[in-house]
Amino acid sequence: MAASPAYGEEKGGSSSLGEPEYGHDPASGGIFSSDYKRHDDLKEMLDSNKDSLKLEAMKRIVAMIARGKNASDLFPAVVKNVACKNIEVKKLVYVYLVRYAEEQQDLALLSISTFQRGLKDPNQLIRASALRVLSSIRVPIIVPIMMLAIKEAASDMSPYVRKTAAHAIPKLYSLDSDQKDQLIEVIEKLLADKTTLVAGSVVMAFEEVCPERIDLIHKNYRKLCNLLIDVEEWGQVVIINMLTRYARTQFLSPNQNESLLEENTEKAFYGSEEEDAKDAKAEAAVLAKCKPYVMDPDHRLLLRNTKPLLQSRNAAVVMAVAQLYFHLAPKAEVGVIAKALVRLLRSHSEVQYVVLQNVATMSIKRRGMFEPYLKSFYIRSTDPTQIKILKLEVLTNLANETNISTILREFQTYIRSMDKDFVAATIQAIGRCATNIGKVRDTCLNGLVQLLSNRDELVVAESVVVIKKLLQMQPAQHSEIIKHMAKLTDNIQVPMARASILWLIGEYCEHVPKIAPDVLRKMAKSFTNEEDIVKLQVINLAAKLYLTNSKQSKLLTQYVLNLAKYDQNYDIRDRARFIRQLIVPTEKSGALNKYAKKLFLAQKPAPILESSFKDRDHFQLGSLSHLLNAKAVGYQELPDWPDEAPDPSVRNVEVPEWTKCTSREKRKEKVEKPFYSDSEGESGPTESADSEPESGSEENGSSSSSGSSSSGTEEEEEEEEEDSEEQSEDKEEEEEEEDIGTKKAKKKAPQGRKGRAETSSEEASTSESSSSVSDSGSEAEAKQRKPPSSKASSKEISLLDLDDFTPPPVQPIPSSSIISTSLVTDLEGLTLTDSSLTPTLLSPAFSAVKTYELLHRMAGEGLAVEYCFSRRPFPGDPHMVAIQIQISNNTDTEVKNLRVNEPKPLSGMRIQEFPEIEHLAPGDTATVLMGIDFCDSTQAANFQLCTHTRQFYVSIQPPVGELMAPVFMSENEFKKEQGKLMGMSEITEKLTLPEKCQSDHTIVQQLTSAANVGRVPCGASNEYRFAAKTVTSGSLVLITLERREGSMAQLTINSEKMVIGTMLVKDIIQALAQ
């Protein structure tokens, strides 16, 4: 269709450099080459009556085709052999025919009768292959023959032939779309097929021919769900994707009543609308004002039956299930897919590429899901750049206040990468973190400013661009930075960066009134040599300065505008003219002139730095369209959930006559032998007949009804049909059962259910395997908990994350000199200066979180308790020091009711106990947070730690450095505050820095590990400044460390809290001496 053979040949001949090496091959060369005779040679071989010669010739011909050579002139010679008895020759002839029939339609017709004969062959494999080839020949004349053949094959006894019929459908459809109606009939028939072999192929045909005919799926829905696990891998992908779309049209969103559910879990959980009238319990649901959500059992069936496929070895299957859960599952259940997706990151880089794109989209909507796997997205220097950038995207999406310090520390490493594209992307990522997480904005900004003195110009340029965006959010506080950037115009050459700086200075010229005109002066000088985007910004700057400070800049502006007037670029000439009219008042300039200031100096909204993956989930995940972020040909939209659920009874199945015979036939032939989970499958009976161990395991979980399923137990289905009226009544009960049944499952044996008939799906839902019962049981439990507890559990998750922070034991590096100090200082700002941030948590590189023992394992009789100062504001009370407590149960028994008892605080001291831990299983570890207001004193807080059997007296004594929280301030503020705290409030001590503690990095690390302080930027290179506020009274603590000659240094602490100051001096000196 697409290419004429001659063209293909030309292409092939000219582009193939390997040509000469094929020269010796008799089969090589095309119709233009002189070796026509060699084809004669092949013809001769084909005409011989020796199969071996024919085979040899066919092999060469097929090899020619594979190399893209034209072999069409051999058509008559080859086609003669279509009737050859030798199956090997025959196969190769078929390959040839499929390739060239389209071009030689008349001759191709000669072969048709052979296939027609093949279609009647007693061997199912021959029948199938005849149909396969027949349907692959793209000759419009034979459409009616193909149609007939497909129809016949669709009723073949052999499932393999029926599968081939399904494969033939899309081929015929693409040849002649007028056949659609007839093909739909065949599809409908094949959809009803109950063998796993056919299922995938027919759904594929359905998707290609009539994806809009969702009604065809209703009756087959439950069967497809149940067969799924035994369908071959590729079929699974197609079916799962189709069922995702189906479910979106037929069921209600499981997350629609989210808020309600949280408030009113219990009622919503039990209640179902229909029950209201009869059931007293349901009265409550009415009170809930809103219609409670009840998941359709069929919806649940789909979720349950796809879940085991997350364990598939096939990445496409795992992805298909993951997208199904993402689009269909209740929020609380989506999490299960994260682990499987993270597993795929171990696969080939192409797989990683696709998976990461999807994870990037998912992580925006459901961040919590991937948070536990944060480290799996850490970047290795050996990753390809495209993978690095995607991982960076995911890391950025996952950043939140809890983990941002860890992430920023990773980013520091990335900035030192040799891969400059990646470094640029990292800087952008830092910018995004800064926008999204207000608390680290200053930290990031500082870090980026430090990067401005980086040696690599690209790094500097990228930083400038990002800083510009960040500054726009709160320009007033950052005139220092703007000044700093103004200086950079002398050095930075990257046009984008220069333009950004100029824009910044123009926009905030009022914050830097002295510098701005000077910058303009310099730029006017170099104007003619600047790039266009820079020129435009120079004009812009000139205009803004003219409006705010016309005295100093009038002449300069005139000069710039004159230069621009004669620029080569007409955009620039145009802009200059426009601006002159706008800002320079003349008689002609009219009304606009008055508003020039408003036009130029209007408040401009800060740019929003957001992920390019935002909202990409309106495309079905895992699809090509999602990956390209553009609708691909043939993409089926993922519909929105309906407001009202369509009638669920459409999925109830009547039993057609022929079901029985196929099923009987199947049992006899044992074509089906499923190996995965089978309790829901039709395979139950076959399976148990075949393999002992499995049926055993199957039964133990799912009791008697497990064997009954769509095809395995037609009798039951027939019953069901008779009882269909009854069924509608039962429906309500069923629904209830679907909800609470899982919970009750253990108590209430399914046999006990009044012996009434059941729909297969319902059975499946109640008669789960043991594991899934417990699964949904716990899920039910989880749902029943009241909203506070669900909140608590989310908190728990974030607390657990703290484990990630507990840094591995830092091994002091013997050779600290190898650290490239320049970069370390470049980057310190990234982590070290922020009031709300927790420098110590950040990094083992800078400081280690010290863990203290609260209760030794021996003293605690197997209960070991450790604590550390999390260095984060204690939620709810800013005057408390947050203490993270980690309790491990090393006993053999469960520890219950773990709580704080009888705190005996000294006067004024307050203790906020952690919520009681109800159970702690043996070997488990729980992490909780408690807050203590130490009243700015280092007195110990005493309390009892109780379990259900024992109580232990424990106490926490804080090091003085933990009684404070970092404060961010500028150099000037620091000096100002320091001036207020002289005399009595100042303590000075001299010290000698040990050899190990000479580098900036180590000093900062040691100091911040000794005290929870924030770094203050400092102009002098031999000085370090830190600031903090005491937690209770908020008194400032200012620390200055000044290095003198040699290893001498002087430590100064300014604080009105003299006691704290004195103790802190001692602690810091000790820390630095280590």
Next chain:
Amino acid sequence: MIHSLFLINASGDIFLEKHWKSVVSRSVCDYFFEAQERASEAENVPPVIPTPHHYLLSVYRHKIFFVAVIQSEVPPLFVIEFLHRVVDTFQDYFGSTNVGDQLPTGQLSVVPWRRTGVKYTNNEAYFDVIEEIDAIIDKSGSTITAEIQGVIDAYVKLTGMPDLTLSFMNPRLLDDVSFHPCVRFKRWESERILSFIPPDGNFRLLSYHVSAQNLVAIPVYVKHNISFRDSSSLGRFEITMGPKQTMGKTVEGVMVTSQMPKSVLNMTLTPSQGTHVFDPVTKLLSWDVGKINPQKLPSLKGSVSLQAGTSKPDENPTINLQFKIQQLAISGLKVNRLDMYGEKYKPFKGIKYMTKAGKFQVRT
């Protein structure tokens, strides 16, 4: 789904093509070549390339690009996974030479992954438990992230239709698993036993991830001192490595590679053992260390000459490690029993353990 397939070798020749639907001109590959040029490195060619009328999905293996041409929506992983399977099949197939003279009978078998009528005089089943440690170690030697991924590869030559079960002493270690389709999922769910009718020959039975709660033992440590000085065009380079938590086993097959910054001209190094190569073009240093002898730790020391006039590189190179430890599954996973049902003969069974470095990186 897949319209056509093109195979492109390292020098950019399309040396094989196959069309399933109509013939797509090989000129469509020009879009691919363009993307390849843009990407500069093979591994950075986007696996999905949209063109005006087609989509090109490709995988890169054995220095060959397998480029599939697609015309309409299809899950990209479907194609990519399929292409990888094609490559796997090629790999298997080119071991033997004959064109199969059989019809695809496997499709009709009771167990589609196993041929019927398999017969051997020696019945044997071998299982290799292979674990890989993926780790990032920071410059101070502390572990940033470390995890263990394992696989069980099997080589099974058993007559008839054997039904095997394999159980572990400590199945709880396995946090996340994925199975060959032959494994009965239900049985695993309920009893943590691998129950399966094996395919004939080589196959991967199971891949697993060891739960993150368990601390990962890091079997080697690397001490490094790599410094570039601003003033001179010389730098120092020194690596020493030693065994750490090896459970008394020998670490062997050790190989160190490191990508040096562009400004490194040459390296003059002396290894205490093994051989090393520095490629001044790719700037790749590799050191084939061999075994680590705890009594005499291997080291590689010397100087680095930098391009004169350029400032010292900002970045320090990352050190990539490979190693092997025989007879050890570092997670502690142990196979408990292997039983066979369904056939009468007594097969020969063997289980081997091995630990390897996966993506093992030391930042400096």
